[in-house]
Amino acid sequence: MAAQSATASRGGLRKALPLMAPAYLWLTVAIFLPLSAMVFFSFMTDLPLSGKPWAFTLGNYAAFFSQSLYLTLLLASLRLGLEVTLWCVVIGYPAAYVLAKVLKGRSREAIFLLVILPFWSNGLVRIFSWAMVLREGGILDTALNAVLPFKINIDLMYSYPAVIIGLVHSYVPYMVLTCYLTLQAIDDSLIEAGRSLGASRLQVLKRVIIPLSMPGLVAGAALIFVPVVGSFMEPRILGGRTGTFYGTVIEDQFVAVFNWPLGAALSFILLAVVLVILAIASPVLRRAT
Amino acid sequence: MATTRILEWLGRIYVWLLLAFLYLPIIIMALMSFNASPFYQLPFEWTTDWYASLWQNDQLISATWNSLKIAVITTIICVVLGTAASLALYRYEFRGKKLLQALLFPPIAIPWLITGTAMLIFFFGIGIGRGLFAILLGHVALALPYVIVVVSARLQTFAPELEEAARSLGANQWLVTNRVTLPWIMPGVIAGGLFAFAVSFDQFVVSYFLSTPGQTTLPVEIYAAIRKGFTPEINAVSTIIIVVSMALMLLTARFFKFGGEK
Amino acid sequence: MRMPDLTALLTATAVFTSAFAFTAQAGEVHVLNWKGYGADEPWAIAAFEKATGDKVINDFFNSEQEMLTKLRTNPGLYDVVMINAAFNDQAMSEKLIQPIDVSKLANYADISKDKAGSPMLDHDGKVYGVPWVWGLTALAINEKSFDKPPTSIAEMWDPAHKGRVVIRDDAVEAVQFGAIATGQNINDIKDMDAVKTKLTSLMPQIKTFWSSENDWNQMVASNQIDIGTYWSGSADRAKTHFKLPVSLVIPQEGAVAWLDAFSIPVGSKNVAGAEAFINYMIDPKFYVEWVTKVGAPVSANTKAVEALPEDAFNRKVMGSPDVAKRIQFQAPITDAQREAYLALWQQLKVDVK
Numbered sequence: 001m002a003a004q005s006a007t008a009s010r011g012g013l014r015k016a017l018p019l020m021a022p023a024y025l026w027l028t029v030a031i032f033l034p035l036s037a038m039v040f041f042s043f044m045t046d047l048p049l050s051g052k053p054w055a056f057t058l059g060n061y062a063a064f065f066s067q068s069l070y071l072t073l074l075l076a077s078l079r080l081g082l083e084v085t086l087w088c089v090v091i092g093y094p095a096a097y098v099l100a101k102v103l104k105g106r107s108r109e110a111i112f113l114l115v116i117l118p119f120w121s122n123g124l125v126r127i128f129s130w131a132m133v134l135r136e137g138g139i140l141d142t143a144l145n146a147v148l149p150f151k152i153n154i155d156l157m158y159s160y161p162a163v164i165i166g167l168v169h170s171y172v173p174y175m176v177l178t179c180y181l182t183l184q185a186i187d188d189s190l191i192e193a194g195r196s197l198g199a200s201r202l203q204v205l206k207r208v209i210i211p212l213s214m215p216g217l218v219a220g221a222a223l224i225f226v227p228v229v230g231s232f233m234e235p236r237i238l239g240g241r242t243g244t245f246y247g248t249v250i251e252d253q254f255v256a257v258f259n260w261p262l263g264a265a266l267s268f269i270l271l272a273v274v275l276v277i278l279a280i281a282s283p284v285l286r287r288a289t
Numbered sequence: 290m291a292t293t294r295i296l297e298w299l300g301r302i303y304v305w306l307l308l309a310f311l312y313l314p315i316i317i318m319a320l321m322s323f324n325a326s327p328f329y330q331l332p333f334e335w336t337t338d339w340y341a342s343l344w345q346n347d348q349l350i351s352a353t354w355n356s357l358k359i360a361v362i363t364t365i366i367c368v369v370l371g372t373a374a375s376l377a378l379y380r381y382e383f384r385g386k387k388l389l390q391a392l393l394f395p396p397i398a399i400p401w402l403i404t405g406t407a408m409l410i411f412f413f414g415i416g417i418g419r420g421l422f423a424i425l426l427g428h429v430a431l432a433l434p435y436v437i438v439v440v441s442a443r444l445q446t447f448a449p450e451l452e453e454a455a456r457s458l459g460a461n462q463w464l465v466t467n468r469v470t471l472p473w474i475m476p477g478v479i480a481g482g483l484f485a486f487a488v489s490f491d492q493f494v495v496s497y498f499l500s501t502p503g504q505t506t507l508p509v510e511i512y513a514a515i516r517k518g519f520t521p522e523i524n525a526v527s528t529i530i531i532v533v534s535m536a537l538m539l540l541t542a543r544f545f546k547f548g549g550e551k
Numbered sequence: 552m553r554m555p556d557l558t559a560l561l562t563a564t565a566v567f568t569s570a571f572a573f574t575a576q577a578g579e580v581h582v583l584n585w586k587g588y589g590a591d592e593p594w595a596i597a598a599f600e601k602a603t604g605d606k607v608i609n610d611f612f613n614s615e616q617e618m619l620t621k622l623r624t625n626p627g628l629y630d631v632v633m634i635n636a637a638f639n640d641q642a643m644s645e646k647l648i649q650p651i652d653v654s655k656l657a658n659y660a661d662i663s664k665d666k667a668g669s670p671m672l673d674h675d676g677k678v679y680g681v682p683w684v685w686g687l688t689a690l691a692i693n694e695k696s697f698d699k700p701p702t703s704i705a706e707m708w709d710p711a712h713k714g715r716v717v718i719r720d721d722a723v724e725a726v727q728f729g730a731i732a733t734g735q736n737i738n739d740i741k742d743m744d745a746v747k748t749k750l751t752s753l754m755p756q757i758k759t760f761w762s763s764e765n766d767w768n769q770m771v772a773s774n775q776i777d778i779g780t781y782w783s784g785s786a787d788r789a790k791t792h793f794k795l796p797v798s799l800v801i802p803q804e805g806a807v808a809w810l811d812a813f814s815i816p817v818g819s820k821n822v823a824g825a826e827a828f829i830n831y832m833i834d835p836k837f838y839v840e841w842v843t844k845v846g847a848p849v850s851a852n853t854k855a856v857e858a859l860p861e862d863a864f865n866r867k868v869m870g871s872p873d874v875a876k877r878i879q880f881q882a883p884i885t886d887a888q889r890e891a892y893l894a895l896w897q898q899l900k901v902d903v904k
Contacts, residue, residue, distance in 0.1 A: 012381035019377035023370040023433055024389065030430030031396050034407035037414075067894075069901050076904070095307045098300035109542040111304060116480070118311045119487035120534055121318060121527050122511055128769075129314030129321070132329050135775060139317070157775075158759045169310065176307075177480045178442050184476065185446030212446070219442035223397065223435065230400040236720070240759030244900040247400055252897065254402055256722060257889050258616050267403045274398045275391060327793070328765075328772035413624060503608065513586040513611050519765040 042264035060265030070249065070266065074273065077246035081229040084167045085221050091168065092175030092220070097209070099176070100183035101191075112180065115173050123170065127237050130166050131157055134238075158240025166238045167228055175220040182216030183209070218282060226274055230267070246270060315531060322524035339521040346522055349510055353526055355421060356507040360490040363428040367485040370429075371436030372478050376470065378437070379444040393434040401494035404431070409498040423499040424506065431495060432488040436481035443477025579606045580824040583621060583816075584633040586611040589684075589841055590832060599831050605824040622647040627818035630825040636671040636810040637881045639680045648814040650677035655823075656830040661854040671883060672812055680812030681829050684784070686848030687799075687869075687878060688724055689806035691781035691789075693771050694796035704732050704802040706778055713756050717770065717779030720760035722896035723889060724807065725750060727881070728780060731805045738882040747895060754903040764788075771795050787864050788846030799864075801874055808878040810851070 041047065042061070046054040064070045099111060118126070133139045136155035144154055156162045186209060194204040210217075232247030239245075250270070253263030325334035343349065378390065396404065405427070412423050447470065455465045471478075493508035500509050511523050584590045591609040600606055610629070612618040615638050622632060622642065634642055642648045653659040659667065662682050672680035690707070692700060696715070707716055718725060727737040729746035740746060758776055761767050764785045770776045772795055786799040813829045815822060831837055838855035841847045842865060849865045850856050859866045868874060884892075 013383035013385075016377035016381035016383060019373040020389070023374035023437065024392075026370060026426075027392070027396070027430050027433060030408065030426045031404065032392070034411035035395060035399065035404065037411055038403060038407040069894075069898055072901055091307065094300070095304050098297075098304045102297045102300045103304070106542055110539055111308070112476075112480075113483070113538040113542055114308060114535075115311065116483045116487065117531065117535055117538060118315050119484075120490055121315055121531055122508055122523070123491050123493075124508075124511055124515065125318050125523060125527055126314045128329065129317040131769070132317055132321075132773075133313060135773060137773065169314065172307075173311070174484075177484075178439060181439065181443040181477050181480060182446050185443070185473075215442045215445035219438050222394070223438060226394055226398045230398060232400065236760075236762070241754070241757050241900075242904050243759075244897070244904055248900075249897055250400055251402055252722075252893055254406060255614050255616060257886065257893050258619065259890060260406065264403060267399050270400075271395055271398050275394060278394065279391075326772065328769045328795070330772040409624065501610075513613070515763050515765045 038260075038264045039268060041261050042268055044261050047258070047260055060262045061269065063262060064266060064269050070246070073244065073246040073249060074270065077229045077270075078273070078277075080163070080167070080231075080235070080245060081225045083164060084171060084228045085225045087164065087168045088172045088175040088224050089217065089221065092172045093179050093217070096176045096179035096183055096213075096216075100180050100186075101188070112177070115176050118169075119173055123233065124237075126170070127166055127234060130162070130169070130238060134162050134165070158238070158242070160239065160242050162238040162240075163235045163243060166234045167231065170234065171224040171228065174223045175217075178216040178220035178223065179213055180216070182213040186212045221281075222278060226278070229274055230270055318524050319528040319531070322521050322528045324521065327519060327521055339525045342520075343522040343525045348505075349507075349522060349526060352505045352510040353507045353530070355504060356490055357530075359421065359425050359428055359506065360486050362425060363432055363489040364482050364486045366429050367432045367436045368478055368482045371433050371481055371485075372440050372471075372474070374433075375437050375440040375444055375474075376466070378441060379447075393437055396431055396434050401431070401492070405495040405498040408495060412499070419499050419501045421504050424496050424504075427495045427499055428489040428492055431492065432485035435484045435488055439481040439484060440474060440477045443474045443480075447473050578604070578821070578824070579608055580631060580821055580828050581608045581610065581629045582631045582633075582828065583610050583612060583618060583629045584631075585613075588633070589837075589845075589847060590631075590633065590828075592841065592845065594840070594844070595831075595837055598837070599828060602831070603824070603827050605821070605827065607828070619645070619647065622816055626816075627820060629816045630819040630821045631828050632814050632816050633683065633811055634680060634814050635881075636669060636680060636682070636812050637883045639672050639812060639814065640674070640883045642814065643674055643679045646817055648679055649817050649819070650679060651681060651815055651829075652826070653678050653681070655826045656681065656833070658830050658833045658835075658852060658854075661835075661852045662833065663851060663853045666810060666851045669810065671810070680814045681833065682810055682812050682851035683829075683832055684848040684850050685808060685810040685880075687783040687801065687806045687808050688719075688728070688780055689783060689786075690778060690800040690802055691767070691786040691797050692778045692800055693774065693776055694798055695774060696777040700798060700800050701778070702800070702803050704804045706802075707732075708753060708756060710756075712777045714758050715775070715777040716753070716756040717758055717761050717767065717776050718753070719780055720762045722893040723884065724780070725896050725899075726892045727807050729753075731802075731807065731879070734804065737807055737879045738884075743895075747899070750899055751902070754899055757903070760900075768793060768795055768797075771797055782848075783869065784846065784848035787848075790846075792844075792846045799868075801868070801877060803877070805877045805879055808880045810880060811848070812851075 043056050043058065044054050045057045045059065048054055099108060103111060131138075134155075135141070135157035136153065138154075138157070140156070141154040144152060156165070190208055191204055194208050195201075199207065230247045230250070232245060232251045235243040235245045236248060237243070246266075250263050250266050253259045253266065320333070321329055322339055323335055323337065324330075325336040325338070378386065408423070408427050409419070412418060412426070417423050417426065451469050451473070452465050455469045460468070491508060492506075493512055496506045497509050497512065500506060507526070514520060514523060582590050589595065591611075596607045610621070612621060615635055618632065618634065619638070619642060622629065623645070632648065634648070639648075659681065666682035666685065669682065672678060672682065690704065706712070718728070726740070726746055729750045730737045730740045732749050733742065733745045735741060735746070758770075761770070761779065764782070767779070767781055767785065768789050771789070781797075781799070783799055786797050789795045789797040813832060815825045815829075819825055833850070833852045833855070835852060835855040835858040838847070838850045838852065839858045842859060842863065847865070849869045856866055856870060861867070
C-alpha cells in the first residue's frame with residue numbers, strides 16, 4: 001500500500017468524500033441499516049412481528065456456546081472455505097498467469113470473457129448439471145469406464161468431494177480474474193531482468209511474480225473464502241448426507257422455525273469469525289512475500 | 290528457449306482444460322434443454338418442445354426480461370459508484386479508512402438469506418416496500434463490494450508516479466483520472482462489471498424476498514419451479530441467454546481492447 | 552425505546568407501508584399457495600376467470616413459515632391463502648385470517664363431515680379454513696428395486712438398501728416419521744429417546760435429504776434410490792403424469808396425514824371473489840380435471856372423490872377404511888416443540904456427517 005503515501009495528506013477525507021459518498025450511502029441504506037436492524041433482533045427473545053412478548057437477551061449468542069453442534073459446524077464450514085479457496089488458487093493462479101503472460105491479443109480478451117460467462121447461468125441449474133456428471137452411471141462414470149480397461153465405479157454425488165467440485169467450479173473465475181488483473185500489470189522486463197541475472201524460473205516466480213500479484217491473490221481469496229463459509233445451497237444439494245454446514249443451521253432458523261433472533265445471532269458470529277480471520281490473514285500473507 | 294516454448298504450450302493447453310471444466314455443466318444444461326425427459330433422464334431423446342413451450346410461458350419470459358434489465362442497470366451503477374469509491378480509497382489517506390474497507394465484507398459474508406430478510410423488513414419500515422425498484426436497490430448494494438474489491442486489486446498495481454507526472458505536466462485531476470488512471474484500471478473495471486452482472490443476474494434470495502407476484506426475476510421463477518415441476522424450459526431460456534451473451538462477448542472482444550494490452 | 556413503543560412503531564410502519572405496497576383491486580383475486588399446487592394451473596385459472604370475470608394473481612411460498620411471514624408483512628394484499636390445517640390455529644390467533652361465511656360456498660356442504668368439522672379449522676363456531684385436499688407422507692418405492700412392494704416401514708432400515716434411502720429434510724416430518732416407526736402417536740410423542748435412537752440407526756442408510764418433489768423424481772429417474780418418504784399426491788403424479796416407476800406404500804405401521812385448507816386473510820379487498828375461488832377449488836369438476844391432467848392429493852369433498860373412476864388411486868386406496876384406520880392426522884405443534892424437533896434433527900445430521 002505504499003502507493004497511497006504519494007497523495008496521502010491531511011484533509012484526505014474531505015477529498016475522498018465526493019468520490020466515496022455515493023457508494024457508501026447506497027450500502028448504508030440497502031445493507032448496513034437493514035443489517036443493524038438484524039443486529040437489534042439478535043438480542044431479542046422473540047420478534048415483535050409475531051405479536052408475542054419479547055425482551056432483550058444475550059441468550060441467542062449464548063446458544064452458540066451451549067451446544068457443541070454450532071461450533072462443530074462452524075469449524076466444518078471454515079475448513080470447507082479454506083479447501084475451496086486453496087483449490088481455487090491451485091487451479092486459478094496458473095490459468096491467470098497464462099492468460100496474462102502467454103496469451104496475447106484477441107484470444108486473450110476472448111478467453112478473459114469466456115472465463116466469466118459460466119457465471120451468468122443460474123447457480124441451481126449448474127448444480128443440477130453437476131449431479132448428472134457425478135452420479136453413478138453419470139457422465140464421469142460412463143466416460144471413465146469407456147476409456148479405462150478395467151471396471152471402476154464412480155459415484156461422487158452426495159459426498160464431500162462433490163461439494164468441493166461444485167463450489168470450486170462456482171468460485172474459480174474470481175481467482176482467475178483477480179490474479180489476472182495484477183499479473184497482467186507486471187512489467188515483462190522485470191521478469192526478463194530477473195532471468196538474465198541468472199535467477200531460475202522458480203526464483204523469479206517466488207521473488208517477483210508472486211509478490212507483485214499478491215493483491216489479486218488476496219482479493220480473490222477473500223471473495224471466495226467469505227461466501228463459501230456461509231454457503232448452504234450447494235452443500236445441501238451436492239453433499240447429501242454430508243451436506244450439513246453452518247449455513248444450513250442459519251437457514252433452518254429462518255425457514256423451518258420462525259426464530260430470526262437466533263438465526264441472526266448465528267450469522268453475526270459467523271461474520272465476526274470471518275472478519276477476524278481476514279484481519280489475521282492479510283498481514284501474514286503480505287509478510288510472507 | 291525451447292523450454293519456454295514447451296511451457297507456453299502446456300500453459301495454453303491448461304487454459305483450455307480449465308475452460309472445459311467451466312463449461313462442462315453449461316454444455317449439459319444446454320443438452321438437457323433438447324432432452325425430452327424433464328428429470329435429466331437418459332437415454333437422450335431429442336426434442337425442441339421445451340423451446341416451443343418456453344415461447345408460450347409469458348411468466349418465465351417476463352421474469353427473464355426483468356432479470357436482464359435489473360442486471361444491466363445494476364452493472365452500470367456499480368461500475369460507476371464502485372470505481373469512484375475505489376479511487377477514493379486508493380488515493381487518499383484518512384482516519385477510518387480501514388473500517389470502510391472492512392465494511393465491504395459484511396454484504397459478502399452474511400448469508401444472503403439474512404440480508405434479504407433484513408432488507409425486506411427495513412424497506413417496509415422506510416416505505417420502499419417490494420418490487421423491481423427494491424430489488425435493484427438490493428442488487429446494487431450486494432454487487433458493489435465485489436466491484437470495489439476487484440478494482441482496488443487492480444489499482445494496487447498502479448504506479449502513483451504516473452498520476453504525479455501527468456499532474457506536473459499541468460493536467461488537472463479530471464484529466465489525470467480520465468487519461469492516465471482509468472485506462473490503466475480498465476481491465477479491473479470490466480471484470481468488476483462482469484461480476485456485478487453475474488451477482489445480480491443469479492441473485493435469488495434477495496430478489497425472492499423483494500419481488501411481488503407480477504414482478505419477479507428469473508432465479509425466483511427457477512427456485513419456485515423446482516419445488517414442483519421443474520421444467521427444461523428453464524434450461525432452454527438459460528441456454529439462449531448463454532449463447533447470446535457469448536456471441537456478444539466474442540464480438541466485443543473482436544472490436545474492442547480492454548484486457549490491458551500494452 | 553420501550554417495548555410497547557417499538558411494537559406500536561412496527562405496527563404503524565406495517566400499516567403505513569401497506570398503503571405503498573401492492574394494493575389489491577376488486578376484480579382481482581390474489582392467491583397465496585405452493586407453486587404447482589392446483590390453484591395456479593393455467594386451465595383452472597382460465598375457467599375460473601371466464602366464469603366469474605375475476606382475474607387470478609398467484610403468489611407462492613416455499614415453507615409454512617414463509618407463508619405466515621408474507622401474510623404478516625403484506626396486510627391487505629392477499630384474498631385467498633392455502634394453509635396446512637396444523638398452522639390454521641396460529642394464523643388465526645395472530646389475526647392473519649378471518650372467519651369465512653360458508654353459506655356462500657355452494658360446495659361446502661359436500662365436504663366430508665370429519666374434515667369440515669375439524670377443530671383445527673373451526674374456532675368458536677366460526678370456520679377459519681375450508682378443507683381442500685388431504686394426503687399422506689408415506690413411503691414410495693422405486694419399482695425397479697422391488698419384486699413386490701414392501702408392507703413395513705422397517706424396509707427403510709434394511710441393509711440391502713444402504714445408501715439408497717431418502718428422507719425429507721424437515722425436522723417435524725422426520726420426528727413424526729420416527730414416532731410412527733416406534734409405534735407412537737405423532738401428536739403426543741412420549742418416548743423421544745426411542746425416536747432418536749430409531750432415527751440414528753436410519754441415518755447411515757440415507758443417500759440424501761430431499762427437499763422438493765423434483766429432487767425425488769430426478770433421483771428415481773436416474774435409478775439412484777430404492778425407497779424413501781414421499782407425499783401421496785406427488786407419488787401419484789410421478790407415476791401417472793411423469794410415467795416414473797414410483798409407487799406409494801402405506802406401511803402397516805401407519806403414515807402421517809395432513810390436511811390443506813383455504814382461508815381468507817384479514818384485510819382482503821375482494822372477499823366475494825375469494826369465496827368464489829375457494830368454492831371453485833373444492834368443486835368436483837375442477838378436482839377431476841386436476842387429477843386427470845396433473846395428479847393431485849385426495850379432495851376433502853366427498854362428491855369430488857366419488858366423481859373419480861372406481862379404481863382411481865385416490866378413491867380406491869386412499870379412500871379404503873383400512874387406510875383410514877392406519878393414518879394419523881397432524882395436529883398443531885407449538886413453537887417450542889418445533890424448535891426441539893429441529894435441534895434433534897440438526898444433531899442427527901451432524902452426527903452422521
